[in-house]
Amino acid sequence: MPTTRRQFLSLAGGVAAAGTIPIVTLRPLQATPAMLNTAIRNVVGEAPIRTGKVKLDIPPLVENGNTVPMTVTVASPMTADDHVKSIHVFNEKNPQPNIGNFYLGPSSGRAQVATRIRLADTQKVVAIARLSDDSFWQVAVDVVVTLAACTEEMN
Amino acid sequence: MAALINVPAKARRGDIIEIRTLTSHIMETGFRHTADGKLVPRDIITSFTCRYNGAEIFRADLFPAIAANPYLSFFAVAKESGRFEFEWIGDNGYSSTASASIIVE
Numbered sequence: 001m002p003t004t005r006r007q008f009l010s011l012a013g014g015v016a017a018a019g020t021i022p023i024v025t026l027r028p029l030q031a032t033p034a035m036l037n038t039a040i041r042n043v044v045g046e047a048p049i050r051t052g053k054v055k056l057d058i059p060p061l062v063e064n065g066n067t068v069p070m071t072v073t074v075a076s077p078m079t080a081d082d083h084v085k086s087i088h089v090f091n092e093k094n095p096q097p098n099i100g101n102f103y104l105g106p107s108s109g110r111a112q113v114a115t116r117i118r119l120a121d122t123q124k125v126v127a128i129a130r131l132s133d134d135s136f137w138q139v140a141v142d143v144v145v146t147l148a149a150c151t152e153e154m155n
Numbered sequence: 156m157a158a159l160i161n162v163p164a165k166a167r168r169g170d171i172i173e174i175r176t177l178t179s180h181i182m183e184t185g186f187r188h189t190a191d192g193k194l195v196p197r198d199i200i201t202s203f204t205c206r207y208n209g210a211e212i213f214r215a216d217l218f219p220a221i222a223a224n225p226y227l228s229f230f231a232v233a234k235e236s237g238r239f240e241f242e243w244i245g246d247n248g249y250s251s252t253a254s255a256s257i258i259v260e
Contacts, residue, residue, distance in 0.1 A: 019204060094219075094220050098220065101216040103214040107212045107231060107232050107234070113222060113228070116226050118219070135172075
């Protein structure tokens with residue numbers, strides 16, 4: 001079967017797209033995690049961050065980014081010797097990387113905090129817990145947002 | 156300003172109770188523009204504190220990413236009868252307080 005002009009063009013277009021799209025989209029993706037990392041280092045300092053212990057409950061698909069329910073739970077006995085001192089929540093693509101810092105202690109009884117947040121885009125949300133031995137534990141969750149928040153025009 | 160506080164009226168000593176608070180506030184992010192291009196100034200609550208008989212048991216720093224009418228839920232060990240006091244502090248000198256009492260048996 002001979003190659004038609006239409007087939008040739010669609011093939012050429014496909015090759016061109018495959019070649020250029022990674023270059024175009026990678027740049028903004030790399031710029032914002034740097035802001036996220038800076039914000040995290042401002043809280044954590046040089047300490048290593050381990051994965052685990054922290055659970056972040058957030059809907060994986062959000063229709064309205066203006067109010068997204070979020071619950072952070074940390075596995076901890078919450079005793080005087082072994083408890084969660086603070087929980088820090090960050091995002092990747094809002095205008096500002098911080099969401100909230102929550103300070104608790106042994107008199108909290110349970111290391112769990114819930115609130116409602118804004119998400120400006122489909123992005124990663126990171127929760128980090130600081131334990132009483134000053135170790136840091138984190139979890140990251142990807143959230144798909146249909147309607148963005150924060151930057152829309154006022155009417 | 157109106158705040159909704161949910162604290163159990165009674166608990167047994169040592170119980171872990173959930174405290175839920177909701178206060179009305181616009182939480183203007185400072186990142187939005189009006190239709191004619193002017194930046195809308197930031198107006199958010201920046202700090203929330205809960206004290207139990209005078210001792211701080213929970214505190215939060217809030218950022219523009221917290222949704223309007225901030226909702227917070229957290230836990231506390233019921234140690235003794237008394238009062239929970241809540242305080243919200245924000246931009247432009249905003250300050251608001253609320254309280255709830257509990258009977259611990």
